[in-house]
Amino acid sequence: xxLLLSSLDTPVGTLNLIxxxxxLLAANLSSIKALQESLDSRYENREIKxxxxxxxxxxxxxxxxxxxxxxxxAIKVSQPGAPFSQEAWKAxxxxxxxxxxxxxxxxxxxxxxxxxxxxxxxxxxxAIVIVVPCHRIVKTGxxxxxxxxxxxxxxxxFATRARFRISIASSHWxxxxxxxxxxxx
Numbered sequence: 001x002x003l004l005l006s007s008l009d010t011p012v013g014t015l016n017l018i019x020x021x022x023x024l025l026a027a028n029l030s031s032i033k034a035l036q037e038s039l040d041s042r043y044e045n046r047e048i049k050x051x052x053x054x055x056x057x058x059x060x061x062x063x064x065x066x067x068x069x070x071x072x073x074a075i076k077v078s079q080p081g082a083p084f085s086q087e088a089w090k091a092x093x094x095x096x097x098x099x100x101x102x103x104x105x106x107x108x109x110x111x112x113x114x115x116x117x118x119x120x121x122x123x124x125x126x127a128i129v130i131v132v133p134c135h136r137i138v139k140t141g142x143x144x145x146x147x148x149x150x151x152x153x154x155x156x157x158f159a160t161r162a163r164f165r166i167s168i169a170s171s172h173w174x175x176x177x178x179x180x181x182x183x184x185x
Contacts, residue, residue: 002047004054005032010065015130017061019054020046024077027128038127040080061131069097072131079127087111088122095136102140 001020008015016035018026026038036048053059056075063071073093081089091109095101101109107119123134 002049003043005035005048005050006052006054006058007032008058008061010061010130012130015061017054017057018048019057020078022054022056022076024054024057024075024128024131025079027131029129038079040078064130072133075131077128077132079132081122081125084110084112084115084118085122085125088119089126089128089132092123092126092132092134092136095133097133097136100136100138102138104140106137 003025004017004019004021006017006019008017013029016026016028016030016032017024018035018039020043025040025043026035028035028038060071060075077089077093079089087110088106091106094109103116103119103123104113106122107113107115110119110122112118119137123137126132126134129135
C-alpha cells in the first residue's frame with residue numbers, strides 16, 4: 001500500500017506529514033528528506049505519494065490550530081523506538097495542552113521513575129512532532145526565553161493558544177523553526 005505525504009501550512013511553520021492511510025508515521029517542521037529518514041525501516045520500500053491532504057489527519061491538525069486543543073488526541077500514531085520510548089510517547093500524548101511536565105515526571109509516567117535520561121532521549125527521538133507533544137516536557141528548574149528570532153506571528157500564536165503554565169516547574173520548548181534558549185530559574 002502507498003504511503004501518503006503532505007505538507008500543511010500552520011502558525012508554527014510548514015508541517016510535513018507521512019501516513020499509512022489514517023496512521024501517522026512521521027511529522028516534522030524541517031524537511032521532507034528528514035521526514036522520510038525518520039520512518040521505520042519496515043516502510044522503506046513503500047511507494048510515497050504526495051497529496052494535498054491526508055484524510056482525517058490533516059483536518060484534525062487544522063482543527064487543533066483553529067483552537068480545538070483536543071483534536072490531536074484522535075490521531076493514531078506509530079514510530080520506531082525502544083519499549084521505554086514507546087511508553088514515553090504514549091505518556092506525552094496524555095499531557096493536556098497548556099501543561100508542561102519535567103523529564104522526571106515523564107519517566108515516572110512511562111513506568112520507570114529512574115529513567116530520566118531515557119525520557120529525554122525519547123523526546124529527542126520523537127519523529128511525530130506536535131502530535132506527540134515533546135514540547136510539553138521540560139528540564140526541572142528552567143524557564144522559557146524566546147530569542148528575537150521568533151516571529152511575532154509565532155510568539156503571538158503560542159502566547160494566545162498554548163498558554164504554558166511556567167510557574168515553579170518550567171519550560172524548555174523545542175522549536176525546529178525558531179531558536180529557543182533556556183535559563184536557570
